[in-house]
Amino acid sequence: MIPQEIIRKTRNKKELTKEEIDYLIKGISTGDIADIQAASFTMAVFLNGLTKDETLNLTLSMRDSGEIIKFKDINGPIVDKHSTGGVGDKVSLMLAPMLAACGAYVPMIAGRGLGHTGGTLDKLDSLKGYQTNVGIQLFQKTVKEAGCAIVGQTKDLAPADKKLYAIRDVCATVESIPLITASILSKKLAAGLQYLVMDIKCGNGAFMENKEEARKLASSIVNVANGANTKTTAILTDMNSVLGNTVGNVLELKEALDYLSGKTPDSRLKEVTDVLCSEILVNAKLAKDNLLAKAMLQNVIDKGYAYERFVKMSSMLGADTFILENYDTMLPKAKYVKPIYPQTAGYVSKIDTRKVGIGVIVLGGGRTTPIQQINYTTGFTSFCQIGDKVDTKTPLCYVHSENEDNIKEVIKLIQEAVSISEIRTEKESVIIEKII
Ligand code: URA
16 A cells, blocks of 8 residues: 555545555554655545544444453443543543442543643642653552552553654644544553443534534534444533633632532532543443432432542542642642732623633633643632623632742733623533534
């Protein structure tokens, strides 16, 4: 086979065979196919798309480019959730131990922040000692004994995706439905999942801003994952405001720990977490229906079982558990904490959520270069929601910063991001629809 002839076919909108896709992906993984050829292929896909069969074959080929993890001697369904990325989205941190406490096993391969969105791995890296970069054996052992493990992609897991992702990132070919589908699912399928729920974020803080695009991505992922024998459904959720009260790594970790220890959570964060967890519990037959699933979830929070799972997972992965037992006082804190007030009093009518995510990057809590060391303590707390009343005494949020100089810039950014009106606007429902 000749690489340029395969690329030419995609460029000319001709369907590729499974053998051609396998050849291309194998060559990309080994380096026999040059990065410029891989880049051309991603641009041809970006411009012309792929058929359903091609997307499935690409996903399977990328999954098979590395090791496929097997879990032996475990007595329960192997499940996971994946979000397409948002602002303030800390659901994975609660969902994995909650599902583990309900009898599921959750081998979660998570990512770092991408663009303006936060990443689960960065949030966990803010916990002293927690290793997100572990070998497959420790990953398997942690899943087996704690019921869940949240780690990063190892070098042996879907290496074709690692290579293609880095190429797409610098060739303007990230936002392609078949490429996103294959990228996410190659890693998820390599983790040996039986059940998956996708949280497809939709709105001004998500990669898919409108419902049409979000629905297309959801259908593509659901079709391919089910075609690969992982029972998958997708929930479209709103990302037109911050999810929960906090944005920023250690601040989100603290909100997640508060949630797991039974403190009253933000209602939208609870709704998203409950819906995604229930979807898995019902699909995996651990609960008969959503009502029972919600009761199980409340029980594992009330009895402290979910928190115990989080502590067990973290300690197996190297975290200092003394910090977890005393997280209120022991988690690191930023040097400066200041309220951000609105310029006029009124009701929050709209939030440019992407700008809030950018605010975290300005504070050093997200990256502007791939290997940048980030400030885990920075971000926002008590972030306002649509419909909230704000004035000179009630702030839009509090900014947490390590550096006094960038606070002024961030105050301006947040004041621009939050629109105020004299009339109260009702919040949109956070759960938009389910795609099966
Ligand atoms: N997350 C991934 O893992 N891959 C993509 O292409 C987009 C989001």
